[in-house]
Amino acid sequence: MRALLYFLPLFTKLTGPLLLSLALSLVTLAAGIGLLGISGWFLTAAALTTAGAAFNLFAPSAGVRGLSFVRILSRYGERLTGHNATLKLLSELRRWLFAKLFGLVPVERRFGRADLVSRLVADIDALDTMFLLALGPITSAAVVGVVMSTLLAVVLPGAAVAYALGFGSAVLLVPAALIALSRAPSAAANAAANELRRAVLDGIDGHQDLVLFGAVAATEASAGAAALRLAGAKRRVALVGSLATAAVQLLAGAILVATLLAGLEALAAGRIEGPVLAGVLLAVVASFEASAVLVRSATRLAGSAAAAERLVAVAETEPAVADPAVPSDLPPGGDVEFAGVTFGYEPGRPVLHELGFTVATGECVAIRGPSGVGKSTIAQLLLRLVDPQAGVVRVNGADLRGVPLSDLRRRVALMTQDAPVFGDSVRANLGIGRPAATDAELWAALEAVRLADAIRQLPRALDAVIGEAGRSLSAGQARRLCLARTLLSEAPIIVLDEPTSGLDAEAEAAFLADLPAIAAGRTMIVITHAEVPATFSRTLSLRAGQVSEQS
Amino acid sequence: MIPTSDRISPAPDTAVRERLRRLSRDGGFVARLALAVPLVSGALLLVQAGLLARILHSAIVGGLGVASLSGAFAWLGGVIVLRIAIATAGEVLAAWAGETVKLNLRRALVTTLLGRPPVWTAARSSGALSGLVVEQVEALDGYLTRYLPAMVQAAVLPLAFAVVIMPIDWVVALLFLVTAPLIPVFMALAGWGAEAASRRQADALSRLSGYFADRLRGLTTLKLFNREAVETEGVTAASEELRRRTMRVMRIAFLSSAVLEFFAALGVAGVALYVGLTFLDLVSLRGTTLTLEAGLFCLLMAPEVYQPLRLLAANYHDRANAMAALTEIAAQIGEVPSPVSSAAVRPVVSSARRSGPAGLRLADIAVSTPGGRDVITGIDLDIRAGDHLAILGPSGGGKSTLLEALAGLREYRGQISLDGVELAQMDGGLLRHRVAVLGQRPSIFSGSIADNIRLGRRTACHAALRVAAQRARVTDFADDLPLGLDTPLGENGLGLSGGEIHRVALARLYLRDPGLLLLDEPTAHLDPATEDAVLEGLLEFAVGRTLVIATHSPRVAARMQRCFRIAAGRLLPAPVPAARKPAERGAA
Known part of the structure; x- marks a missing residue:
């Protein structure tokens, strides 16, 4: 629950819209209570009256019609304002998360292989509905409880205490008990869901090996067992929820009976009139509308708290690298030097071991080696996404740890292994490399990567939307687009990490063959597992943490 | 509630809709019971309202005190408790049945996924597929446990209530009978309006809603281009744009909740005014006089008539969520699998096990990519039992493809016979028994190093494992770790280097007794000294077995009896390189 407080500043930004939606929801509830209460009073009074046609019809009929109208409008307004506030909150949360995550790049290695992005999106969604579905209804119920208790204290004092106690328990005790009691089964359900996810991930990632070793059935069995545990834990969570609902309803029933008892005594004693009693009783019945949603809201609240905890955990992770306290200048040029660099993701188990090599300005160098050998780590070190444990990485003689990160990124451009095509226009995709690029520059870059013809054929050329939401490019075209984006950056050093992943052998050979000419004077380091064309300046071979020159 | 998750799902096809309908049937008897039980507690509402009206009538009109109404009070309390107990039982049953459905679907999904060829799974994101089993199936929960019961109640209860009220007052009953069914009609009309409005904006909406996830996935790229500030603003602007567009749709969509409120309020107000005016003799549509008890009963039932519809409206998005989840499952794997009955589980055929080296004969083998391009063609090769041979050639030349075909992992044209039996006709169990394969990217599973090696033979004793x-x-490397072979690996465990992973995978093979070993670059990650040592162990194990190695390494090739080269998709004989001087042992 404490993690929710972390997001308080975001919520206070939206105090106005949130309060408006809360107020409208209270008006809706009040109109409902008033409508049924006045109806009960009017109906009973009419049954008892002897005045006949002389009965004052105007007030009750106007009240009934007015309150109906108010309720319809306020319900509509409540929905609209509540959603508007929620979506505003969503914007704020997204901005917050996005800014936080930028400090933690590369994110994947830290938070596991399961789809982090979907989990984050789901957590943000759980958090943005917190007010609409959890805090709002609970607050409304509390206000209804206080107001109704006060009214009862005036009209039917005998019932006020029972109402206050009953409603108070429903608003405070039941949700608290629900959250406390469902903590253990919820944790068990989470654990089982993670086990299930791990079993499936193991099964998919290692599918071929499982088939080869005839172990598919065992994986199926362990996934099935995790799913069974998940179902069991979820059933316990649901049981606690159902019991909480039952408790709220029993409290409502008790309030009803207690109000009726107190009312009959007051009626017998002449302290209350029959029509008023009927009105009060129906108003009490109507007020249960506010308590009926409490259990679902409490469940939501617990869910939001868990989401908040996960988000805070992500947000409070220390960045891997920090800007230097005393930045030094980065001398011009495109020389790269690794000297005695040792790096491992786990201490004591280096991926790179006293790695040393240099690349001079204008060279086009390939770094080859089988997958998993640490080629991408070289790129990460050069872009300072991680720092070496020993040794030093230099660009033009300057130790990277002393150079401002933004300067370094203007000097070195990296096309990552999984460089994405964003669901946006061609122009926007390329503009990430050079925001101020003219059309001529964009076309030149596309021309250089031999993509210009394909883009020209798209309906709106540079403005055609590509990526998931739009026209999809082939794997080769997508890689070429990412290459064009990287080339557009004015960085004198270009690093391409597995630029041909996902391409077949022919496309791969064609792609690599083009690179030395495209580099045109810039330093280019190409990390690849593929055969390197003879046009490259040199090929370095990475094996067991060290490089050797390949003939 | 309209879904706040701003994903706009594509129109679900009829097969998915049909599957959704069948979904509840997977819950069996408990699911049907869970749908029926809330109707009973609904019926008890009538009794509760009747008792309440009688007590009020007796006290207000009849002047009776609490003492003489104690019997009615006892009944009232009893009915309230019973009604709540039954409603709770209904919820528990619905949750139980819902979990059963989800459990069965999860099992069916896992079976389907792992029953696909490994080439199929390899081409897909494991994160997305595991998301199907965990999150997407979970998204069916609301539909199963809330929407379906609400649906049944909304279909039955309002009409049932109206029928019960009919003999008491036909005008009130008629009011309910007319307004209650009108609500879904008008809500649907408003819903259609919203749908039409959203369809017009669907393009822009789906682009905007994908924006956030899209940019999150590309975070590293954006950061490396110094785009932090611009893209953070971009995400905020896209979210705001999304909000404005969504609200435009919501303005129409929320008309449906206004409609619901309109009819519910109309019902209550209409009953109150009609009954009141009848009491005042200003309206006389009935023959007999109306008692206060009957009037109060009608008024108490008025909100209850609309309550099931309110419940349905509150849970209406659960159906859309379930539909989206099933659509996603169908989109990823082409179908929504049905639960497997235990009888349908494949029987394990015991095959005659044989041992000793396996002979292999290839005749005119060709393998092509899914795109139809030939990777290798016209390969003829006769491998005698016990032969050791290397296949050389550039990366991407087709070495791995050939090994995969020999292992029965890829479709091929031509004939491959193992021990004289055509590979395609061989029983899977026998094939796996005779052929051991080390792929280019062996996998590590969560578990200890020992567990990972035991994948070769689950029952292997400690001594065999150690050997x-x-x-x-x-x-x-394992003996340097504090926990040795019991060191945990995987997501939360130790990360192994490429070379270490290959060695663990080789150890797996050594626990088996294959006649044919197919190894794809087993020493590619190793420094020369370790390569020699690993090769030594391999040749020791390969005595009396047939061995085919795809490799770049002249050191490995030098230890084989024959060498071949793949060039331009063809297999050509090549000279065996001269043996090299053993390298000095160094750190791996």
């Missing part, structure tokens, strides 16, 4: 680990030089 295999030593032979593959796993012990060279």
Whole structure:
């Protein structure tokens, strides 16, 4: 629950819209209570009256019609304002998360292989509905409880205490008990869901090996067992929820009976009139509308708290690298030097071991080696996404740890292994490399990567939307687009990490063959597992943490 | 509630809709019971309202006190408790049945996924597929446990209530009978309006809603181009744009909740005014006089008539969520699998096990990519039992493709016969028994190093495990770890280097007794000294077995009896390189 407080500043930004939606929801509830209460009073009074046609019809009929109208409008307004506030909150949360995550790049290695992005999106969604579905209804119920208790204290004092106690328990005790009691089964359900996810991930990632070793059935069995545990834990969570609902309803029933008892005594004693009693009783019945949603809201609240905890955990992770306290200048040029660099993701188990090599300005160098050998780590070190444990990485003689990160990124451009095509226009995709690029520059870059013809054929050329939401490019075209984006950056050093992943052998050979000419004077380091064309300046071979020159 | 998750799902096809309908049937008897039980507690509402009206009538009109109404009070309390107990039982049953449905679907999904060919799974994101089993199936929960019961109640209760009220007052009953069914009609009309409005904006909406996830996935790229500030603003602007567009749709969509409120309020107000005016003799549509008890009963039932519809409206998005989840499952794997009955589980055929080296004969083998391009063609090769041979050639030349075809992992044209039996006709179990394969990217599973090696033979004793680990030089690095072979690996465990993973995978093979070993670059990650040591262990194990190695390494090729080269998709004989001087042992 404490993690929710972390997001308080975001919520206070939206105090106005949130309060408006809360107020409208209270008006809706009040109109409902008033409508049924006045109806009960009017109906009973009419049954008892002897005045006949002389009965004052105007007030009750106007009240009934007015309150109906108010309720319809306020319900509509409540929905609209509540959603508007929620979506505003969503914007704020997204901005917050996005800014936080930028400090933690590369994110994947830290938070596991399961789809982090979907989990984050789901957590943000759980958090943005917190007010609409959890805090709002609970607050409304509390206000209804206080107001109704006060009214009862005036009209039917005998019932006020029972109402206050009953409603108070429903608003405070039941949700608290629900959250406390469902903590253990919820944790068990989470654990089982993670086990299930791990079993499936193991099964998919290692599918071929499982088939080869005839172990598919065992994986199926362990996934099935995790799913069974998940179902069991979820059933316990649901049981606690159902019991909480039952408790709220029993409290409502008790309030009803207690109000009726107190009312009959007051009626017998002449302290209350029959029509008023009927009105009060129906108003009490109507007020249960506010308590009926409490259990679902409490469940939501617990869910939001868990989401908040996960988000805070992500947000409070220390960045891997920090800007230097005393930045030094980065001398011009495109020389790269690794000297005695040792790096491992786990201490004591280096991926790179006293790695040393240099690349001079204008060279086009390939770094080859089988997958998993640490080629991408070289790129990460050069872009300072991680720092070496020993040794030093230099660009033009300057130790990277002393150079401002933004300067370094203007000097070195990296096309990552999984460089994405964003669901946006061609122009926007390329503009990430050079925001101020003219059309001529964009076309030149596309021309250089031999993509210009394909883009020209798209309906709106540079403005055609590509990526998931739009026209999809082939794997080769997508890689070429990412290459064009990287080339557009004015960085004198270009690093391409597995630029041909996902391409077949022919496309791969064609792609690599083009690179030395495209580099045109810039330093280019190409990390690849593929055969390197003879046009490259040199090929370095990475094996067991060290490089050797390949003939 | 309209879904706040701003994903706009594509129109679900009829097969998915049909599957959704069948989904509840997977819950069996409990699911049907869970749908029926809330109707009973609904019926008890009538009794509760009747008792309440009688007590009020007796006290207000009849002047009776609490003492003389104690019987009615006891009944009232009893009915309230019973009604709540039954409603709770209904919820518990619905949750139980819902979990059963989800459990069965999860099992069916896992079976389907793992029953696909490994080439199929390899081409897909494991994160997305595991998301199907965990999150997407979970998204059916609301539909099963809330929407379906609400649906049944909304279909039955309002009409049932109206029918019960009919003999008491036909005008009130008629009011309910007319307004209650009108609500879904008008809500649907408003819903259609919203749908039409959203369809017009669907393009822009789906682009905007994908924006956030899209940019999150590309975070590293954006950061490396110094785009932090611009893109953070971009995400905010896209979210705001999304909000404005969504609200435009919501303005129409929320008309449906206004409609619901309109009819519910109309019902209550209409009953109150009609009954009141009848009491005042200003309206006389009935023959007999109306009692206060009957009037109060009608008024008390008025909100209850609309309550099931309110419940349905509150849970209406659960159906859309379930539909989206099933659509996603169908989109990823092409179908929504049905639960497997235990009878349908494949029987395990015991095959005659044989041992000793396997002979292999290839005649005119060709393998093509899914795109139809030939990777290798016209390959003829006769491998005698016990032969050791290397296949050389550039990366991407087709070495791995050929090995995969020999392992029965890829479709091929031509004939491959193992021990004289055509590969395609061989029983899967026998094939796996006779052929051991080390792929280019062996996998590590969560579990200890020992667990990972035991994948080769689950029942392997400690001594056998140790021998295999030593032979593959796993012990060279494992013995330096505090927990040795019991060191946990995987997501939360130790990360192994490429070379270490290959050695663990080799140790797996050493726990088996294959006649044919197919190894794809087994020493590619190793420094020369470790390569020699690993090769030593391999040749020791390969005595009396047939061995085919795809490799770049002249050191490995030098130890084979024959060498071949793949060039331009063809297999050509090549000279065996001269043996090299053993390298000095160094750190791996």
